[in-house]
Amino acid sequence: MIDAWYPVGLISGLTREGRETLLMEQPITVRAGKTGKPEVVTADGRSLPIVERFGHVWTSLGTPEKDLFTIPEADHPERVLVDVGVVRVKCSPLRAVENFLDIAHFPFVHTDILGAEPHTEVEKYDVKIREEEDEVWATKVKFFQPQAAKSAEEGITTEYMYRVPSPTSSVLYKTCPPRPGEWDVICLFVQPLTETLCDVWPWMALFDEDTSMTDLIHFQQLIFLQDRSILENQIPARLPLDPGMETPTRADLTSIAYRRWLKQHGYTYGAELVAQ
Amino acid sequence: MRLNASSPWIPLALSGDIPNGTVIPATLCSKPIAIWRSQSGQVNANGNRCPHRGMRLSHGFVRGETLSCIYHGWRFGQDGACQHIPAHPDVVPPASINCGPLQVAEQDGVIWVAEDQVESQPPRLDGLKPLRSLVFCAEPEAILTASGGTEVDLGVEATLAGTRICLLLQGQAPAETLCLVLVDQATSPKACAEISRALEGIRRRAEGETEKRGAA
Amino acid sequence: MILYDYILSPSCYKVRLMAALIGAPLELRPVDFHPGKEHLGEDLLALNPAGSIPILVDGDLILSESAAMLAYLAGQYAPDWLGEETATSRAMVQQWLAFAHRLTAALGGARLVEMLHGQGDLEALQTAGIAALRELEAALFKRRLDGGTWLVGESITIADVACFPYVALAPDGSISLDPYPSIRLWMRALRGQAGFVEMPGIHRRHELAPDPLTPAEGA
Ligand code: FES
Ligand SMILES: [Fe+2]
Numbered sequence: 001m002i003d004a005w006y007p008v009g010l011i012s013g014l015t016r017e018g019r020e021t022l023l024m025e026q027p028i029t030v031r032a033g034k035t036g037k038p039e040v041v042t043a044d045g046r047s048l049p050i051v052e053r054f055g056h057v058w059t060s061l062g063t064p065e066k067d068l069f070t071i072p073e074a075d076h077p078e079r080v081l082v083d084v085g086v087v088r089v090k091c092s093p094l095r096a097v098e099n100f101l102d103i104a105h106f107p108f109v110h111t112d113i114l115g116a117e118p119h120t121e122v123e124k125y126d127v128k129i130r131e132e133e134d135e136v137w138a139t140k141v142k143f144f145q146p147q148a149a150k151s152a153e154e155g156i157t158t159e160y161m162y163r164v165p166s167p168t169s170s171v172l173y174k175t176c177p178p179r180p181g182e183w184d185v186i187c188l189f190v191q192p193l194t195e196t197l198c199d200v201w202p203w204m205a206l207f208d209e210d211t212s213m214t215d216l217i218h219f220q221q222l223i224f225l226q227d228r229s230i231l232e233n234q235i236p237a238r239l240p241l242d243p244g245m246e247t248p249t250r251a252d253l254t255s256i257a258y259r260r261w262l263k264q265h266g267y268t269y270g271a272e273l274v275a276q
Numbered sequence: 277m278r279l280n281a282s283s284p285w286i287p288l289a290l291s292g293d294i295p296n297g298t299v300i301p302a303t304l305c306s307k308p309i310a311i312w313r314s315q316s317g318q319v320n321a322n323g324n325r326c327p328h329r330g331m332r333l334s335h336g337f338v339r340g341e342t343l344s345c346i347y348h349g350w351r352f353g354q355d356g357a358c359q360h361i362p363a364h365p366d367v368v369p370p371a372s373i374n375c376g377p378l379q380v381a382e383q384d385g386v387i388w389v390a391e392d393q394v395e396s397q398p399p400r401l402d403g404l405k406p407l408r409s410l411v412f413c414a415e416p417e418a419i420l421t422a423s424g425g426t427e428v429d430l431g432v433e434a435t436l437a438g439t440r441i442c443l444l445l446q447g448q449a450p451a452e453t454l455c456l457v458l459v460d461q462a463t464s465p466k467a468c469a470e471i472s473r474a475l476e477g478i479r480r481r482a483e484g485e486t487e488k489r490g491a492a
Numbered sequence: 493m494i495l496y497d498y499i500l501s502p503s504c505y506k507v508r509l510m511a512a513l514i515g516a517p518l519e520l521r522p523v524d525f526h527p528g529k530e531h532l533g534e535d536l537l538a539l540n541p542a543g544s545i546p547i548l549v550d551g552d553l554i555l556s557e558s559a560a561m562l563a564y565l566a567g568q569y570a571p572d573w574l575g576e577e578t579a580t581s582r583a584m585v586q587q588w589l590a591f592a593h594r595l596t597a598a599l600g601g602a603r604l605v606e607m608l609h610g611q612g613d614l615e616a617l618q619t620a621g622i623a624a625l626r627e628l629e630a631a632l633f634k635r636r637l638d639g640g641t642w643l644v645g646e647s648i649t650i651a652d653v654a655c656f657p658y659v660a661l662a663p664d665g666s667i668s669l670d671p672y673p674s675i676r677l678w679m680r681a682l683r684g685q686a687g688f689v690e691m692p693g694i695h696r697r698h699e700l701a702p703d704p705l706t707p708a709e710g711a
Contacts, residue, residue, distance in 0.1 A: 013527065085527035088607055090666065104348045104363040111696060118704035120349065120362035199609075214524040218499040221526075225500060225692030228607075229663065230347055234330040235308065247327045247373055251348075251363035292636075293673035297699060298680065301670050337699045340706070346695060360705065408633050411671035465637055472633060476626075 001269045003062035004166050007189035007201045010083050011052055014038055022193040023061060024269060030057055054203050055083045056189060069135075069165035073173070074185050074205035082213065084202035084220045091231040092270035093168045093192035094239040094262065096200055099227055100170045100188040101162050101254040103143045109226050112146050116155075119144035122251035129261050136164035136261050138254040162254055167267040168192055179207045186220070195270045196237040200224065238272040245272075283430060285381065285388040285398040287444045287456050290406040292385065294319065299343060301334035303448040304389050309378060310334040311387060314341040320354045321389045323376030327358070333375060343375075386444070386456060399429065404442055404458040407468055410475065412453045414482040416445040418489075419453060422482035436478075437470040439463050451486055493518055495561075496536065496547040498525040500608075502600060502657035503558045504546040505691040510562050510653050512689040514570035526608055559589040562650040575649045584644040588651035594624050595658040602665025603658075614666075621667045625675065628659065632674035641681050648685065656682050660694045 006023055009030040013019075018031025018039075026042060033039040040048040040059040051058040051068045058068050074081070089096060099105070104122050106115025125141040141160040161173040161183070168190040173183035185205040190198050202220050240246055241263050248256050262271060288302045289311055299312035301324060308324035310333040318341070324332050331347040338344070342351045342359060350369075351360040356377030358369040379390040381398050385406035388398040412419055420427060423443065425434025431444040444456040459471055495511075497504045497520045511518040523545050524530040531545050540547045540556040548555040548564065555561050566573035575581040598620035604610025605617065631643065643651045660679055662669055669675060682688070683697050690696045 010527065083527060086609060088609065090606075102348075107362065108346055108349045108698065111698070117349075117362070117698075117701065120704070121365055122363040212522070214522045214528070214530070217524060217528070218522050222499050222692055229335075229693050229695070230331060232663070233332040233335055235325045235332060236330065240330075246329055249328075249361060249364060249367075290673070293677070295677070298676075300673070300676065335695070337697060339699045339703050344698065346698075349698075409673055410629075468637055469634055472630065472637070476630060 001167055001265075001267045003060060003064050004168070004267075005051060005058045005060050005064055005068040006168060007056040007191050008040060008059050009038075009057045010085070010201070011038065011055055011057055012083055014057070021191070021199070023059065024192050025194050026061055028059070030059075054187065054189070054205075055081060056201055056203065069169070071171055071185055071187070071205070073183060076205075076207075078207060079185075079205040080208055080213070080216065082204040082206065082216050082220070084204065084217055084224070087200050087202075087221070087224055087228060088193075088197070089200055089228050089231050090197055090237075091234065092196055092238045093190045093198040094267075094270040095231055095234060095237075096190050096198055097164065097168055097170050097188065098239060098255050098258060099231055100172065101138065101164070101258060102252070103141060103160070104251045105230070106143060106145070109230055110223055114145050114147075114223065115143060116146045124250065125253065127253040127257045129257055133165070136162075136254070136257050138162040138257070141254075164258055164261070167262060167265070167269075168198075176207050178210075182207055184208075188224075192270060198270075236272055238270055240272045241268065242272070242274055283399070284390045284392065284394040284396065286390065286446060287386050287398070287430065288321075288389050288446065288454070289387040290385060290409050290456055291319075291382055291387060292406060293409060294387065297338045299334055299336055299338055301332065302389070303446075303454070304378065304391060306447075306449060308332070308334075309389065310336075310343070310375075311380070311389065312338050312343050314338060314354065316341060318354060319380050319382050319387055320356075321378040321380040321387075322352065322356045322374075323378075325375075326350060327373055327375055384458075386458075401442065401458055403461050404440075405461045405463070407441075407457040407459045407463075408472060408475075409454065409456045410479065411448070412455055412479050412482055413451055414453060414479075414486040415451055416447060416453050418482040418485045419443065419445060419455065419478065422478045422485060436474045437467060439467055439471060441471060451490070493548065493550040494521050495519070496521050496523050496531075496539070496545050496549075498523050498531075498545055500692060501525065501545060502603075502661055502691070503544075503596065505657050506558045506653060507546050507548065507561045507565070508691075509657070509689055510565050510573075510650065513648075513653065513685055513687045514565065514573060515687060516565050516569040559592065559650075559654055562589075562653055566650050572647065573650050573653075575644050575651070581645055585649055585651045588643050589654050591624070591627075592651075592654040592658070594620070595655060598624055599658040599662045599665055599667060602667060603661060604665075606665045618665065618667055621662060621665065625659065625662065625667070625669070625672060628655065629672040629674050632678050636674055636677070641678065643678075648682070652678070652682060657691070657694070664693055 014032040018029045038057040048059045107117050107120045127138045139161045145158045146155045159175045163171040170188045172186045176182045176184040187203045189201040294313045297315050302309050302311050310324045311321045313319050326345040335346045336344050344351050349362040352375045353359050356374040358373035381388045384401040420432050423434040425432040433442050440460045442458040446454040532543050548561045575585040601612050602617040605612045605614045642648045
């Protein structure tokens with residue numbers, strides 16, 4: 001996992017003096033260099049590799065074999081790109097991603113916004129690990145939503161696709177009410193500070209000319225903060241990869257695939273391998 | 277030490293703190309548990325970890341005679357068995373899914389929980405009524421000293437504001453003790469208020485003592 | 493009446509909650525507080541030089557203290573929520589409104605550090621927060637002894653609304669609410685009030701909605 005790319009700050013939030021933070025327990029400083037280009041340096045002065053993408057600065061403590069993933073859909077010029085800001089959560093970075101992949105919690109945690117009783121059923125959907133891209137994908141995920149997005153006035157059945165392109169990032173594609181046929185892109189980029197503490201940087205690329213930027217930011221912050229109080233109260237704090245620890249059902253197929261993929265690659269920072 | 281007398285029944289809450297249709301977190305021998313009372317008034321206790329994805333069940337809610345997890349709404353009955361999974365409303369959950377039910381007894385206004393099956397009843401608390409529960413950041417021994425009382429099984433007996441009181445003490449973590457306060461049955465509401473205030477004084481002294489010892 | 497509002501601000505939530513509980517109309521104007529720092533921009537500083545939110549504007553009246561907003565909303569739409577008209581009751585309401593500032597400083601301060609990269613001495617904030625919660629617990633226990641549910645008098649007042657948000661969100665600042673049974677019962681009563689609205693971190697009481705597994709009566 002050391003060779004993966006991780007988000008460490010907003011490009012728009014860079015300053016000359018920089019911000020001190022942690023990446024997998026390593027103290028690092030994220031700052032704007034002399035030319036304004038971002039720099040990330042470790043406490044012992046080592047410069048780390050950098051990618052600027054999706055409004056964020058990305059870095060790695062190791063030697064990434066692959067470029068950071070791309071989201072071709074997000075490049076469409078008419079999309080509004082939304083930096084949602086950072087939220088710190090006392091949970092495993094892997095738990096934060098897994099929660100993002102889950103729809104069954106909508107009626108209870110995002111009540112009347114992303115879901116509502118009695119519409120709790122999760123229909124069958126497709127999940128697979130795409131070997132070529134080495135990514136986890138869930139498609140044909142459908143769920144009833146009372147208020148699917150800021151631009152949706154009333155309840156509709158929304159369709160989603162979920163994608164995990166790197167161990168602590170996830171991309172969600174969801175039907176876009178104002179533009180049938182297109183997908184809104186909502187991302188969760190997670191910076192692992194320690195195995196049980198993370199900074200979460202949500203980011204969005206939407207088709208929405210009518211809603212103000214502030215409203216868009218607030219909507220996403222509202223949703224993510226509702227998740228935060230759940231994430232900080234799961235026991236154990238680290239994600240159990242031991243199948244006996246928790247009880248997945250058919251609705252959890254994405255989570256099952258994500259955990260399997262993590263295990264396959266030895267992406268275990270923030271995971272619990274053996275039941276305690 | 278009788279303070280640490282081993283009893284299969286552990287006093288963990290006062291009845292009055294868990295009205296019908298509520299759930300609270302508690303600690304049984306340093307293990308997190310949830311205690312809840314159904315709509316009809318039945319008290320139950322189980323592990324605090326939802327078997328689905330580990331969410332604390334004490335954050336959940338009570339509907340009728342069942343406890344629901346706040347995360348995905350899985351429902352558990354009084355026997356701890358999962359009765360309903362909202363994501364699959366037509367599936368009958370396998371009997372193996374449960375949230376770790378524990379033995380619980382309600383007696384003399386106190387809720388007692390046992391880790392294992394026990395035949396006996398919890399000890400009686402004759403002539404006493406429950407007052408309030410509070411947590412001390414102190415060891416039971418420091419509370420004994422600060423109260424100026426004497427040791428009895430599971431706690432301390434003392435005289436406060438001229439009234440006989442009993443403190444049931446349960447260590448929850450290092451330097452963290454749950455204290456269930458009982459007072460003589462005949463205590464007037466006015467005296468109860470006075471005792472409650474005096475207890476805060478005992479807590480200040482016990483915690484001051486613990487801090488000093490910690491610093492030494 | 494316009495409220496300059498931020499969805500994650502407990503102080504803004506106080507005003508939204510108050511308006512919802514008494515059915516007062518409120519027009520919301522979202523402020524990009526985080527990450528945009530809009531409250532420190534020229535437009536909002538012109539309205540409130542203190543650079544804080546919420547701000548409530550009603551005609552010529554501009555308020556920048558949430559306690560004053562609660563008093564104004566209650567005065568306009570629900571005078572009962574100001575408490576009884578006795579010297580003791582009025583004083584107690586003021587006492588709790590002032591106490592709410594301590595909650596904001598301590599519990600709110602810890603929350604900013606733990607959640608939004610705020611600066612501060614976390615341990616000192618948490619210690620002060622726990623001290624305040626203990627005081628509140630003791631006071632609410634005393635009220636229970638007298639058969640009361642609310643902080644002042646027989647019915648809910650602006651004092652309860654002023655204290656509720658930061659208390660309910662204490663866990664955001666890594667301060668546990670587990671040790672406080674009387675606070676738990678008081679919060680439950682407040683969350684059960686008609687018109688109650690939630691904010692992220694404060695769940696609604698799902699059990700109050702119809703149970704989808706129980707057929708509706710008469711059906
Ligand atoms: S974690 Fe409890 S229902 Fe999913
Ligand atoms: Fe969520």
